[in-house]
Amino acid sequence: MTTINDIAKLANVSRTTVSRVLNNNGYVSDEVRKRIMKIVEETGYIPSLSAKSLRTKKSGVIGVILPKISTETASRVVSGINEVVAGENFQILLTDTELNKEKEIEYIRLLQSRHVDGIILLATNINDRLISTIEGAALPFISLGQDLPGVTSIVYDDYHASVDMTNMLISQGHEKIAFIGVGEEDPSVGIERKKGYFDSLEKHQLPTNDSWIQLGDFSIESGYESMKKIVKRNEGNLPTAVFVVTDRMAIGAMEYLREQGIRIPQDMAVAGIGASTLSQYVTPALTTIDYFNKEAGKKAAELLLQQLKQKKEKEKFIQTYRLIKRDSV
Amino acid sequence: MTTINDIAKLANVSRTTVSRVLNNNGYVSDEVRKRIMKIVEETGYIPSLSAKSLRTKKSGVIGVILPKISTETASRVVSGINEVVAGENFQILLTDTELNKEKEIEYIRLLQSRHVDGIILLATNINDRLISTIEGAALPFISLGQDLPGVTSIVYDDYHASVDMTNMLISQGHEKIAFIGVGEEDPSVGIERKKGYFDSLEKHQLPTNDSWIQLGDFSIESGYESMKKIVKRNEGNLPTAVFVVTDRMAIGAMEYLREQGIRIPQDMAVAGIGASTLSQYVTPALTTIDYFNKEAGKKAAELLLQQLKQKKEKEKFIQTYRLIKRDSV
DNA sequence: CTGAAAGCGCTTACAG
DNA sequence: CTGAAAGCGCTTACAG
Numbered sequence: 001m002t003t004i005n006d007i008a009k010l011a012n013v014s015r016t017t018v019s020r021v022l023n024n025n026g027y028v029s030d031e032v033r034k035r036i037m038k039i040v041e042e043t044g045y046i047p048s049l050s051a052k053s054l055r056t057k058k059s060g061v062i063g064v065i066l067p068k069i070s071t072e073t074a075s076r077v078v079s080g081i082n083e084v085v086a087g088e089n090f091q092i093l094l095t096d097t098e099l100n101k102e103k104e105i106e107y108i109r110l111l112q113s114r115h116v117d118g119i120i121l122l123a124t125n126i127n128d129r130l131i132s133t134i135e136g137a138a139l140p141f142i143s144l145g146q147d148l149p150g151v152t153s154i155v156y157d158d159y160h161a162s163v164d165m166t167n168m169l170i171s172q173g174h175e176k177i178a179f180i181g182v183g184e185e186d187p188s189v190g191i192e193r194k195k196g197y198f199d200s201l202e203k204h205q206l207p208t209n210d211s212w213i214q215l216g217d218f219s220i221e222s223g224y225e226s227m228k229k230i231v232k233r234n235e236g237n238l239p240t241a242v243f244v245v246t247d248r249m250a251i252g253a254m255e256y257l258r259e260q261g262i263r264i265p266q267d268m269a270v271a272g273i274g275a276s277t278l279s280q281y282v283t284p285a286l287t288t289i290d291y292f293n294k295e296a297g298k299k300a301a302e303l304l305l306q307q308l309k310q311k312k313e314k315e316k317f318i319q320t321y322r323l324i325k326r327d328s329v
Numbered sequence: 330m331t332t333i334n335d336i337a338k339l340a341n342v343s344r345t346t347v348s349r350v351l352n353n354n355g356y357v358s359d360e361v362r363k364r365i366m367k368i369v370e371e372t373g374y375i376p377s378l379s380a381k382s383l384r385t386k387k388s389g390v391i392g393v394i395l396p397k398i399s400t401e402t403a404s405r406v407v408s409g410i411n412e413v414v415a416g417e418n419f420q421i422l423l424t425d426t427e428l429n430k431e432k433e434i435e436y437i438r439l440l441q442s443r444h445v446d447g448i449i450l451l452a453t454n455i456n457d458r459l460i461s462t463i464e465g466a467a468l469p470f471i472s473l474g475q476d477l478p479g480v481t482s483i484v485y486d487d488y489h490a491s492v493d494m495t496n497m498l499i500s501q502g503h504e505k506i507a508f509i510g511v512g513e514e515d516p517s518v519g520i521e522r523k524k525g526y527f528d529s530l531e532k533h534q535l536p537t538n539d540s541w542i543q544l545g546d547f548s549i550e551s552g553y554e555s556m557k558k559i560v561k562r563n564e565g566n567l568p569t570a571v572f573v574v575t576d577r578m579a580i581g582a583m584e585y586l587r588e589q590g591i592r593i594p595q596d597m598a599v600a601g602i603g604a605s606t607l608s609q610y611v612t613p614a615l616t617t618i619d620y621f622n623k624e625a626g627k628k629a630a631e632l633l634l635q636q637l638k639q640k641k642e643k644e645k646f647i648q649t650y651r652l653i654k655r656d657s658v
Numbered sequence: 659c660t661g662a663a664a665g666c667g668c669t670t671a672c673a674g
Numbered sequence: 675c676t677g678a679a680a681g682c683g684c685t686t687a688c689a690g
């Protein structure tokens with residue numbers, strides 16, 4: 001492999017000078033600069049970024065920790081992150097926890113050992129070990145999706161999104177609104193969205209009912225099963241709408257309703273969250289909330305890049321959202 | 330930052346010994362080993378992989394070059410790759426060409442400068458500069474999706490998949506089968522799939538017709554527009570089926586048909602390729618071909634890992650596929 | 659405008 | 675079983 005020393009020898013200069021040319025800093029005479037560039041071209045020399053990184057303590061790599069790669073939300077976010085960091089010549093080191101909390105912590109350490117310049121975590125839960133690991137890492141760090149204490153966080157406005165969606169269903173005349181949520185380990189989805197639902201009902205003095213409430217695990221199948229339970233438990237007196245906290249689970253719910261010949265939206269209105277491509281093309285098209293995931297990814301990357309340039313105070317950001325009313329309601 | 334030297338000092342040994350303990354090679358007395366491990370724990374020491382990589386010429390990182398991150402195919406493949414490499418403690422350095430051929434070449438060089446141990450390219454085109462860049466890189470390299478000369482390649486069986494799908498439409502009694510394809514820059518999708526379609530028609534002595542053939546650009550919208558043109562040009566005498574070379578474009582085509590009140594499949598059968606989640610939940614469910622993208626990603630990663638262990642001859646692999654017949658036909 | 663030297667944090671023959 | 679020394683490929687004060 002050609003190294004900076006080879007180039008220096010071929011050009012009859014010191015490697016100091018070669019380095020200066022390559023990095024475009026310090027004075028180098030035009031003549032020497034040209035001579036060096038020519039040799040670099042000819043040899044196809046590629047500088048070693050490991051060596052550079054060892055020396056400069058900067059790697060030009062951003063670590064990204066995802067709960068699950070093959071998810072539309074994740075891929076939109078990564079796409080947004082990539083769009084901004086690639087523009088600044090950073091690359092992404094990708095890491096997938098497969099929803100395993102231990103791996104979140106493990107990967108933070110791993111990314112640190114790889115000398116990434118910063119980390120973006122698509123957070124799915126909050127716990128003390130996670131937070132102390134982040135603090136210990138002493139690295140520019142952004143949490144996306146959960147509000148982590150002491151960490152710059154970007155969160156979706158889960159509470160208000162959920163209130164808005166429930167209000168909308170109520171404004172359509174629904175009084176018996178079922179709910180399919182997820183567990184509270186994920187505070188944003190599991191707690192905030194549920195809270196919005198209950199608060200809206202309460203404000204409108206509408207009844208709630210345990211048999212209307214089910215918990216899924218984000219999968220399409222779990223939406224199907226949850227819907228099934230709600231229908232079974234309320235035969236003869238079905239709720240007239242169901243608010244599902246993710247599009248995928250909502251799609252599962254719709255599938256079950258279709259199988260049972262329960263018409264959407266005449267017999268039961270369905271609403272989701274996420275604005276997945278799926279939501280747009282199912283029949284009837286699903287009413288949902290767009291969280292602008294790609295924009296959130298961009299925002300996260302921009303904040304990280306800012307932090308790289310100058311240490312900043314930890315901040316909190318709330319992403320905007322948009323309710324998309326479609327035929328399922 | 331704590332380094333191996335700090336640990337050595339604290340443990341009263343040389344850094345050679347610390348290195349031996351950390352990497353578990355060479356003889357170290359149990360007593361010393363324990364002493365060192367204890368100090369490593371206490372200090373929270375994290376070895377620098379840049380330094381290690383500089384020294385050993387191995388990084389533990391696999392470069393992945395994608396045409397577009399936020400695509401279901403890409404995310405499935407990456408998920409498969411990650412599953413196998415993560416098991417061997419490799420990470421993925423992700424790179425997105427945004428369908429720009431120049432960037433493919435640029436990123437190969439970039440990944441090389443980052444000392445990745447190998448590269449997996451989701452290839453979308455074939456050209457000489459690309460191939461010579463790959464050869465020049467002299468790195469374990471896998472092409473997924475296109476058969477690159479001189480490079481270990483995994484390809485989908487585009488030709489036979491396309492023949493099978495067309496045969497199936499014919500066996501359903503269709504004699505006027507329209508086709509929505511893509512440009513030939515992408516040989517696998519643009520040439521092979523088209524060839525399969527034409528060969529099947531020819532074998533069954535069925536007519537083709539220029540007004541039945543359109544080219545899209547992979548987007549849902551382009552499927553919509555292509556379908557529109559086909560319908561406009563054949564008013565009063567529509568083909569009875571349309572074979573679309575990707576699910577997304579097929580979804581677009583279905584949308585247009587629905588708008589026009591052309592019933593699927595009674596008035597026009599629709600078939601796609603890709604087995605996207607979308608294809609399953611759209612109404613009517615789309616007949617398509619499953620390419621097992623995640624498996625292909627796994628296979629690519631396994632081949633790469635094998636090459637890392639021992640230089641191997643370049644090989645060619647053809648992925649299997651499965652036709653999924655659903656309500657759109 | 660240019661170069662000699664030190665050093666980033668590791669690993670690995672080599673010697674004992 | 676353990677250590678001294680060299681070296682991986684860079685950058686950066688420092689000196690001239």
